[in-house]
Amino acid sequence: MLSGNGSEVLTSLQTFRSKVNANGRARKLLQNWEPLVIVESTDASERYFLRIRDTAIQPIEFEGDEDAKHSVHIRGTSSELAAVFCGEKNAARSVLNADLEVFAADKDQVKLDAISMVIWGI
Amino acid sequence: MKKFAEFAGYVSISAGLALAASSFTMLAALLGTTTPGWALGAIPLAGLLLLVVAGSIGSLASMFPSAPGLSVYLGKAFGGPTALVVVFMYLSIFGCLVGGESYVVAAVLRRMGAEWPAAAIATVVLGLVTLTHLAGLEVPRKVQIFTTFIVVGTVFALSALALLRGHALPTTASVHASSTGSDVGASAATAVGMGVFLFLGFEWVTPLGRSPKHYARMIPWAMPTAIGLLTLIYSAFSLALVRHFPREVIAGTPIPQFLLASVLGTPLGTALAVTMSVFAMANTFNAGLLGAARLLYGLSREGSLPRFFSRIWFRTGAPVVAILITSACALVAAIIICEFNLTVPAVAYAAALECFIYGAVTWAWWRLDKTSQKKPSFRSPFPRALQAVAGCVMPVLGVGALFADAAHWPQVMAFFAVSMTLIVGTAFSLYLRRTASENYPIVGASKVKISGAS
Numbered sequence: 001m002l003s004g005n006g007s008e009v010l011t012s013l014q015t016f017r018s019k020v021n022a023n024g025r026a027r028k029l030l031q032n033w034e035p036l037v038i039v040e041s042t043d044a045s046e047r048y049f050l051r052i053r054d055t056a057i058q059p060i061e062f063e064g065d066e067d068a069k070h071s072v073h074i075r076g077t078s079s080e081l082a083a084v085f086c087g088e089k090n091a092a093r094s095v096l097n098a099d100l101e102v103f104a105a106d107k108d109q110v111k112l113d114a115i116s117m118v119i120w121g122i
Numbered sequence: 123m124k125k126f127a128e129f130a131g132y133v134s135i136s137a138g139l140a141l142a143a144s145s146f147t148m149l150a151a152l153l154g155t156t157t158p159g160w161a162l163g164a165i166p167l168a169g170l171l172l173l174v175v176a177g178s179i180g181s182l183a184s185m186f187p188s189a190p191g192l193s194v195y196l197g198k199a200f201g202g203p204t205a206l207v208v209v210f211m212y213l214s215i216f217g218c219l220v221g222g223e224s225y226v227v228a229a230v231l232r233r234m235g236a237e238w239p240a241a242a243i244a245t246v247v248l249g250l251v252t253l254t255h256l257a258g259l260e261v262p263r264k265v266q267i268f269t270t271f272i273v274v275g276t277v278f279a280l281s282a283l284a285l286l287r288g289h290a291l292p293t294t295a296s297v298h299a300s301s302t303g304s305d306v307g308a309s310a311a312t313a314v315g316m317g318v319f320l321f322l323g324f325e326w327v328t329p330l331g332r333s334p335k336h337y338a339r340m341i342p343w344a345m346p347t348a349i350g351l352l353t354l355i356y357s358a359f360s361l362a363l364v365r366h367f368p369r370e371v372i373a374g375t376p377i378p379q380f381l382l383a384s385v386l387g388t389p390l391g392t393a394l395a396v397t398m399s400v401f402a403m404a405n406t407f408n409a410g411l412l413g414a415a416r417l418l419y420g421l422s423r424e425g426s427l428p429r430f431f432s433r434i435w436f437r438t439g440a441p442v443v444a445i446l447i448t449s450a451c452a453l454v455a456a457i458i459i460c461e462f463n464l465t466v467p468a469v470a471y472a473a474a475l476e477c478f479i480y481g482a483v484t485w486a487w488w489r490l491d492k493t494s495q496k497k498p499s500f501r502s503p504f505p506r507a508l509q510a511v512a513g514c515v516m517p518v519l520g521v522g523a524l525f526a527d528a529a530h531w532p533q534v535m536a537f538f539a540v541s542m543t544l545i546v547g548t549a550f551s552l553y554l555r556r557t558a559s560e561n562y563p564i565v566g567a568s569k570v571k572i573s574g575a576s
Binding site: 025028029033073075090092093095096097098101102103104105106107110111113114117 | 330
């Protein structure tokens with residue numbers, strides 16, 4: 001697990017991870033869903049890998065398989081990513097504004113959005 | 123090899139929605155409305171114009187990768203309400219498309235001996251598709267690609283076998299007789315406008331990229347490739363039809379594929395026609411219903427529609443309310459279209475809406491190419507002047523498409539005017555509602571922030 005990095009994106013991802021893993025309803029959404037979530041900032045050359053396994057988000061990593069068979073690739077500026085993953089911004093609205101880019105199957109996009117709806121209520 | 127497979131996948135997605143069963147109904151209407159010469163010319167002409175439009179869309183897609191569709195580009199260029207107007211136009215198109223498909227499903231099943239009322243058949247088919255989506259069962263991408271290739275293959279096979287058939291039927295003489303007469307029922311704008319419907323939905327590949335890299339070349343080039351492929355398919359199919367049947371016979375059927383099957387006179391022809399119809403319908407129902415439900419879900423999530431619309435079924439992760447409402451609306455549209463035999467007016471209305479959307483998106487590119495801070499990684503190969511011409515011509519074709527059904531064009535025109543008034547009115551009121559709600563604090567966030575406050 002990463003620690004000691006001052007990145008606002010990483011901080012928000014860690015918040016996101018702990019919120020999801022502590023929320024029973026969010027974990028129910030993770031059942032039978034095990035993608036590799038790649039989070040990439042477009043302005044700070046940061047990239048994080050979140051593996052979802054056994055209805056929980058595994059420790060965040062710096063490296064991973066970019067060509068994983070089942071992946072969800074999320075891109076945006078650092079501030080956008082930080083705002084979305086700490087619940088400050090509605091992720092769906094960011095996607096519809098083209099501020100956040102999500103490269104994934106429709107079903108995966110709805111699943112991810114539903115998780116943010118459950119943990120942040122927005 | 124992997125790149126080729128990915129590119130082929132995007133081409134098949136781009137062509138998949140356009141290869142609806144009702145596209146062949148429109149093709150029959152086109153061939154029946156105007157002379158074979160005009161009809162055969164309208165298809166490549168519509169294809170050429172759409173190549174220019176695809177250039178603009180490809181450039182915009184590379185500017186805003188993964189953005190959910192043309193509504194985003196128009197919203198960026200002309201403001202939020204425009205995006206909502208386009209979303210509602212798309213929802214109307216989906217309603218017409220699914221309604222038209224239901225009618226064709228009924229016609230195919232009746233042809234195969236099922237004597238059920240068309241509305242009952244539509245209810246059963248829509249019910250099955252809805253249950254599948256509610257269960258969270260999404261058709262894998264590979265299966266979608268496979269079904270598109272099946273449709274392409276069967277249409278080519280059916281057309282080629284009919285064309286190779288040594289001699290045309292005796293009715294061929296009347297084809298040429300009618301084509302040289304002065305009873306040209308449709309203007310060029312109507313013919314090409316109807317032709318645009320045959321390519322409907324080619325742009326739906328733009329939100330479906332699986333990697334940022336694919337937006338630099340692969341997705342922008344997949345669209346013109348799909349348009350070229352569709353032009354070939356429809357031209358071959360039309361050529362085979364006009365070779366063997368007179369205008370009035372072609373115009374009199376919603377399932378012209380069975381006319382070609384009858385030319386072959388063997389069980390193979392019927393098998394090809396049934397296979398092509400079933401797979402085309404499956405593709406359209408799946409992509410159409412799912413796409414429309416996701417649009418409703420997205421509107422709700424961004425705050426334009428009540429939150430109720432974005433309810434998720436936890437067991438499957440399916441947007442249950444959006445799916446049910448979309449299916450209910452599609453069922454109503456299907457029953458009306460089936461009961462009153464309105465397939466051609468419905469698809470003509472959809473063609474008109476699509477022409478207006480394509481015209482608008484060309485102007486969106488024109489504006490954003492100069493003003494947006496985001497620079498495209500793909501540049502349209504067409505000069506700006508040609509894009510402007512396409513932007514001016516597409517709305518004219520939209521108006522032309524409204525005249526597709528010579529018997530019902532005043533009603534289609536009136537319906538278009540009323541529906542556009544409703545769409546624009548609803549979009550603006552929802553936009554104002556959303557703007558007002560953005561001034562309220564977000565509850566439940568780790569940091570509560572009031573939009574607009576610094």
